[in-house]
Amino acid sequence: MxxxxxxxxxxxxxxxxxxxVDMVHKKLEQLGAVKQGSFCVDCETYHATGTVSGQPSKLLYVMHNSETPLSCLALFENGPCLVADANFDVLMVKLKSHFQxxxxxxxxxRGSxxxxxxxxxxxxxxxMSSSARGISVEVRAYCQ
Known part of the structure; x- marks a missing residue:
């Protein structure tokens, strides 16, 4: 880790x-960085359909990462995080009466x-909605 x-x-x-993004790629390549493929991370937002004790419904975020294709993350707003099987999306469809x-x-x-x-x-x-909103750079100490 x-x-x-x-x-x-x-x-x-x-x-x-x-x-x-192209400028950042060019600078990395000038430094001697080697391109190793691509990645994709996505996040879908769900909201609870009902209210509990008059409180507004919390959001649920379901995230997928191409580097961990057999699992996904489900995060409740200000709450717990669940690491689940990639088929969690099927469960969310079945829970459509509770989460929209x-x-x-x-x-x-998406990127390189x-x-x-x-x-x-x-x-x-x-x-977001097919519209470019920004640029993300992740730097991780490489462990083998």
Whole structure:
């Protein structure tokens, strides 16, 4: 288990999200980083259909990561986190009377993975409803 840091990268002034991502890729390659493929992380938001004791319903976030394709994460707002089988989505469909998918709130981060010395670097474009919203960079100490 290594140390991981995820940060948001500002879009360069006068540039688009994609142009800024391309600039980051170019800088990594100039440093000697080697491209090792791609990744995708997505998050779907659900809200509880009923209320409990007059309290507003909490949100449930279901996340998938291409690096762990056989599992997913389910996180309650300000609550517990569950690591589940990838078929958890099927369960969410069966629970549609209790949880509704918040349409238009799917967030996705797609991009490229690089290896540089002892680090794994992932640069991704964050999108919501097919619209680019930002850039994410994850740097992780590489452990084998």
């Amino acid at each position: 290594g140390v991981t840091c995820v940060c948001q990268v500002p879009v360069a002034e006068g540039k688009s999200v994609q142009q800024t 998918n918040a349409k238009g709130h799917k967030v996705e981060c 993975r690089y290896r540089y010395c002892d680090f794994l670097i992932k640069v991704g474009t964050v999108t």
